[in-house]
Amino acid sequence: MKRRPNGVSRPTIVDVADVANVSRQTVSRVLADHPRVAPATRLRVEAAIEDLGYRPNRMARALVTRTSLTFGFAAVDMRDLHFGDTCAGMQAEARKHGYYLVVTKLDFEDDRGVGTLETLLTLGVDGIAFFPSFMEDTEIELFASTSGCPVVMIGRGSKIPHVVSIALDETAAADLIVDHLVQSGKRRIGVLMNEMYPKIVHDRFVALGRAITSRTDGVEPPVEADYPQISHGRDAATTLLQRRPDLDAIVGFNDTMAMGALLACHDLGLRVPEDVAIVGYDGIPFGAITSPPLTTIVQDSIGMADAAFKALLSCVQDGTPVEGEVVLWRPELLIRGST
DSSP: OOOOOTTOSSOOHHHHHHHHTSOHHHHHHHHTTOSOSOHHHHHHHHHHHHHHTOOOOHHHHHHHHTSOSEEEEEESOTTOHHHHHHHHHHHHHHHHTTOEEEEEEOOTTTGGGHHHHHHHHHTTOSOEEEOOTTSOHHHHHHHHHHHSSOEEEESOOOOOTTEEEEEEOHHHHHHHHHHHHHHTTOOOEEEEEESSOHHHHHHHHHHHHHHHHHHTTTOOOOEEEEOSSHHHHHHHHHHHHHHOTTOOEEEESSHHHHHHHHHHHHHTTOOTTTTOEEEEEEOOGGGGGSSSOOEEEEOOHHHHHHHHHHHHHHHHHHOOOOOOEEEEEOOEEEOOTTO
16 A cells, blocks of 8 residues: 655645545545445545545535535533533534534623624534523524524524524423422422523423412412522522422422522421422433432433534535424423432
């Protein structure tokens, strides 16, 4: 087998073609996973690539495909495990298809997040996936209609033109939680909400409120709002329990707020679940090691991320415009010791 000449620091596609004794076009077809390549030829080219340590030139490939081979991804809180899992799922799927992610934080101070998405467009990404959170549907629709690329929204089930929405089925999740609590003998249920993101809070709050009032003699659930982190959840749950000491269950906006509620119960000398049952959302791994382990609504973050990436890729490859599609993800209630 031929070797590339001495002094060449980085092998090229021409070097690969020379070593494999094929044309440059054949190497390109192998790199593109084109079906019209003989198996023996494909193996020979792959062996040359491995032998030379060749890495495809992404800029050259982008010129051929007229794409940047990148997607933008904007999350609200880069420290939150739910967002992290979604990002990891998209990254894994992107690598399978030769894509990369440009990951950033959706900044409320940057024109309510729209500026962040506009910045991703200036980087030439082929499509954008993001958690909308504090953005209004009208803002999202305007951005998507003028972006010139596919847009996927994760975490909100709104039907918006030019956007694919992938979200948890909030009604189904609320029904699972409240049915379980009521069957466990809990009927005075309080709710911890996230004060930062009104649309998600609204959808989740409405679904929980409807489920609770329909199963507990029409009693409106008491609510306390704070930031969705453990310490804030602890403060919110303490306030709620001091205001309503008759509560026998609390549902947290997410797992971290629910973990804070566990700490609040401990501070107040309340037993979980005997005195107060606690339920969260998201199914993050740390919920399994709390004391007691946290009952939670499991969201398939990886599955939702795969669906988001494939929606972007399909639009890019097919050249079809994005319609206002809503994909609702079925939840699962993981019952543990906190209920």
